Amino acid sequence: MSQDTLFDKVWDLHKVSSLPGGSDQIFIGLHLIHEVTSPQAFGALKDKNLRVKFPERTVATVDHIVPTDNQSRPFKDNLAEQMIKTLEKNCLEHKIRFFNIGSGSQGIVHVVAPELGLTQPGMSIACGDSHTSTHGAFGSIAFGIGTSQVRDVLATQTIAMNKLKVRQIWCDNKLSKGVYAKDLVLHIINELGVKAGVGFAYEFAGPAIDELSMEERMTICNMSIEGGARCGYINPDEKTFNYIKNKLCAPKNEHWDNAVTWWKSLKSHENSIYDDVIKLDASKVEPTVTWGITPGQSISINQQIPLLDDLSPNDQLVAKEAYEYMNFKPGQLIKDTPIDVCFIGSCTNGRISDLKVAAKILKDKKVSKNVKAFVVPGSEKVATEAKKEGIDQIFKDSGFQWREPGCSMCLAMNSDKLLGNQISASSSNRNFKGRQGSPSGRTLLMSPAMVAAAAINGKVSDVREFVN
Amino acid sequence: MKSKFTPPIGKISNINGQCITLIGNDIDTDRIIPARFLKCVSFDSLGESVFEDDRKTLKGKHPFDLEENKNASILIVNSNFGCGSSREHAPQALLRWGIKAIIGESFADIFYSNCIAIGIPCCTLPKKAIEEIQNYCNNKLLFLEIDLKKSIAKSEDLNFNLEIKVSSRKMFLSGEWDATSTLLENENLIENKFNQLPYIKFNTNL
Numbered sequence: 001m002s003q004d005t006l007f008d009k010v011w012d013l014h015k016v017s018s019l020p021g022g023s024d025q026i027f028i029g030l031h032l033i034h035e036v037t038s039p040q041a042f043g044a045l046k047d048k049n050l051r052v053k054f055p056e057r058t059v060a061t062v063d064h065i066v067p068t069d070n071q072s073r074p075f076k077d078n079l080a081e082q083m084i085k086t087l088e089k090n091c092l093e094h095k096i097r098f099f100n101i102g103s104g105s106q107g108i109v110h111v112v113a114p115e116l117g118l119t120q121p122g123m124s125i126a127c128g129d130s131h132t133s134t135h136g137a138f139g140s141i142a143f144g145i146g147t148s149q150v151r152d153v154l155a156t157q158t159i160a161m162n163k164l165k166v167r168q169i170w171c172d173n174k175l176s177k178g179v180y181a182k183d184l185v186l187h188i189i190n191e192l193g194v195k196a197g198v199g200f201a202y203e204f205a206g207p208a209i210d211e212l213s214m215e216e217r218m219t220i221c222n223m224s225i226e227g228g229a230r231c232g233y234i235n236p237d238e239k240t241f242n243y244i245k246n247k248l249c250a251p252k253n254e255h256w257d258n259a260v261t262w263w264k265s266l267k268s269h270e271n272s273i274y275d276d277v278i279k280l281d282a283s284k285v286e287p288t289v290t291w292g293i294t295p296g297q298s299i300s301i302n303q304q305i306p307l308l309d310d311l312s313p314n315d316q317l318v319a320k321e322a323y324e325y326m327n328f329k330p331g332q333l334i335k336d337t338p339i340d341v342c343f344i345g346s347c348t349n350g351r352i353s354d355l356k357v358a359a360k361i362l363k364d365k366k367v368s369k370n371v372k373a374f375v376v377p378g379s380e381k382v383a384t385e386a387k388k389e390g391i392d393q394i395f396k397d398s399g400f401q402w403r404e405p406g407c408s409m410c411l412a413m414n415s416d417k418l419l420g421n422q423i424s425a426s427s428s429n430r431n432f433k434g435r436q437g438s439p440s441g442r443t444l445l446m447s448p449a450m451v452a453a454a455a456i457n458g459k460v461s462d463v464r465e466f467v468n
Numbered sequence: 469m470k471s472k473f474t475p476p477i478g479k480i481s482n483i484n485g486q487c488i489t490l491i492g493n494d495i496d497t498d499r500i501i502p503a504r505f506l507k508c509v510s511f512d513s514l515g516e517s518v519f520e521d522d523r524k525t526l527k528g529k530h531p532f533d534l535e536e537n538k539n540a541s542i543l544i545v546n547s548n549f550g551c552g553s554s555r556e557h558a559p560q561a562l563l564r565w566g567i568k569a570i571i572g573e574s575f576a577d578i579f580y581s582n583c584i585a586i587g588i589p590c591c592t593l594p595k596k597a598i599e600e601i602q603n604y605c606n607n608k609l610l611f612l613e614i615d616l617k618k619s620i621a622k623s624e625d626l627n628f629n630l631e632i633k634v635s636s637r638k639m640f641l642s643g644e645w646d647a648t649s650t651l652l653e654n655e656n657l658i659e660n661k662f663n664q665l666p667y668i669k670f671n672t673n674l
Contacts, residue, residue, distance in 0.1 A: 014665075016658055017657050020638065020642065021635040021636070021644060023635040027658065029667060040510060043509070043510065050652075077507075083509065128554060130552065146578060147556040148582065148585035149582075152648050152651055155648050156651040156655075158658055160650070160651060162635060194548060198574065251670035251671060258666075259666075262666050296494075317546070318494050412503060413503045413507060430552060432499065433498070433499055434499065435503075440525075
C-alpha cells in the first residue's frame with residue numbers, strides 16, 4: 001500500500017469519513033461542471049429537494065456542444081441551445097460562477113480552470129468528464145465522475161470513493177527534438193496497456209517530466225485515463241508555482257507565500273512508498289501515431305502496424321477488430337497514410353503552446369489540397385493570445401480554418417464531424433470507433449506538430465523532417 | 469422496447485435473468501452510447517440508442533438486436549468494459565434497455581462507479597469462466613441467478629463464484645448504493661473539513 005506520496009497526503013487531507021461499506025467519503029475542493037453531464041444532476045437535486053451545498057466551490061463553463069463556426073445565439077442546433085440554456089438557468093438559480101461564451105474565459109473546462117488559476121496543488125478536483133485527470137499536472141488529485149456523483153458533489157461537496165493505488169511512472173533522460181509530451185504519453189499507454197491503470201493513480205516523475213512545461217504536463221496527465229488511470233499527477237515545482245502566480249483565482253498578497261510553502265510540503269519524496277514503479281527512457285521515444293481503435297494501439301512513425309503474432313494473446317482480439325475497422329493491413333507502414341482531415345484542438349492539445357508548435361511548422365507552407373484542416377483553440381484566452389501573436393494568421397495563410405473555442409471534433413457533439421470513413425490526423429485523445437462523429441470514421445492520434453506535418457504533406461509524416 | 473422502465477431502488481441482493489453476451493475487449497462508452505445521444509437533459513430515451521452504431525453496422529445481427537435476447541437482463545462482457553468517457557449515459561442506456569447486472573473479466577473505473585451509483589451490480593469472473601458462459605450461450609439460452617449475499621451465480625448446469633468489491637456488495641445489500649443520503653448524514657464532518665482545508669483561506673477570489 002502506498003505511503004506518503006502526494007496522492008496519499010492529498011487523499012488523507014480530504015477524507016471526511018470512512019463509509020459503512022468501506023469506501024471513503026472525500027471532500028471535493030473544486031468542482032467543475034459543463035453542459036453535458038450536469039443537467040440530470042441538477043434535475044436529481046430538484047427531485048430530492050436539495051440545494052447546492054457550497055456553490056462557490058463549483059465553477060461552470062460550456063464546451064462540448066458549442067459550435068465552432070458561428071457561436072451567435074440561439075445556436076442553429078436546437079438541442080445544443082437547450083443544453084446551454086439549461087446550464088445558464090441552473091447556474092443562475094444556484095448562484096454558480098459561469099464562464100459563458102463571450103466572457104473572455106470560456107473554453108474547454110480543462111483548459112479554462114488552469115488558466116484562471118482555479119487548479120492548484122493539493123486540491124481534490126472532480127468534474128463530470130474523464131479528462132479531469134488533466135488538473136493533476138499541478139499536483140492536485142483530479143478525476144472524472146459520472147452524473148450521479150456530480151449530483152453528490154453538488155448536494156454534499158463530497159463523493160464516496162475507494163482509495164486508489166499509486167504507480168509511479170519514472171521517465172529518465174529527456175525527449176529528443178521533434179518528440180513531444182503527446183508522443184511520450186502515447187508511448188506510455190502503449191507500453192503499459194489501456195487497462196493497466198484501472199484502480200491506480202499514476203504519478204509521472206523523473207527528469208523527462210521535470211523538463212516539461214506546465215502545458216506539456218497537462219497533456220501527459222490528461223491522457224492518464226486512456227491508460228485506465230482515473231487520476232494522474234505530477235509533483236508541483238517552481239514551474240507550477242510560476243504558472244499559477246497572478247492568475248485570476250490564484251492566492252494573492254500574504255496568502256501567496258503560505259500557499260507555496262504548503263504546496264511544497266505535499267510532494268512525494270525519496271522515502272515515499274508506491275504500490276508499483278515503472279521506469280522508462282524518454283530519449284528512446286519517437287514521434288508516435290495510433291493505428292487502431294484504442295489509444296494503446298500506437299507505433300513510432302517509422303514502424304509497421306504490428307502483425308497479429310507480434311501481439312500478446314490478450315491484445316489480439318482488439319487488434320483484429322482494429323485492422324478491419326481501420327482498413328489497415330498488418331505489417332503496413334503508418335507513414336505516408338493519406339489523410340482527409342486534420343484537427344488541432346481538444347483538452348489534450350488545444351493550448352497556446354500546442355498552437356505555437358504547429359504554427360512554427362506551418363509558417364510559409366500550405367495545407368495539401370486534399371486535406372480539410374481546422375484548428376480549434378482550447379479557450380477564448382488561447383484564441384486571444386494566438387491573435388495577439390499573429391498565430392491565427394499563420395494558420396489561416398497555410399489553409400487551416402481558424403475556429404471558435406470548444407471541444408469540437410474531439411468527440412463531435414457539434415457539427416464538426418468526419419464523414420463516411422474519412423481518416424483524420426488528430427491532436428485529440430481518443431481513436432475509438434465512431435468517436436469523431438462518423439460511425440465509420442477513422443482517427444489517427446498524434447502530436448499537434450505531427451498533425452501540422454500531415455496537413456502539409458496530405459499524409460502521415462515524420463515531423464522531424466520539418467524541425468531540423 | 470420492453471415493458472415500462474422502473475429504476476432500481478433499495479436493497480439489491482438477487483438478480484435472476486437471461487444472459488446476453490457481448491464479445492470484445494476495451495469496449496468504450498462512446499460505443500455503448502455515441503456522443504450525439506448526449507445532447508439531452510434527461511436520460512429517459514437512451515435505452516433504444518444503446519450501441520446504436522455497432523448495431524447499425526451489424527444490420528440486425530448485434531446481440532442487442534437478436535429476438536432471443538430481447539428479455540435478457542444480465543450482460544456478459546470481456547475485459548476493460550466501459551473504458552473511455554465518464555458519461556453516465558452509457559450505464560443509463562444499458563439500464564433502460566433492460567440490463568440489471570453485468571458480469572465481466574474487468575471494468576473501467578469510472579464506468580464501474582457509475583454503475584454502482586445507479587444500481588447495476590458489476591461482478592467479475594476469470595477469462596476462462598467468461599468464455600465458458602459465452603460458449604454456452606452460443607448454443608442455448610442461459611438463465612443465471614445472481615446471489616450477491618453469497619457472491620455466486622448459478623444456472624441449471626453452471627456454477628460460478630463471483631468476485632465483487634466488498635464495498636459495492638455491502639452497499640447493494642444494505643441499499644446504500646444511492647450515496648447522497650449516506651453522504652449527507654455527515655453534514656457536520658463536511659463543514660469541519662471545509663474549515664480545515666488550508667487552501668480555502670488562500671483562495672480569496674473563488
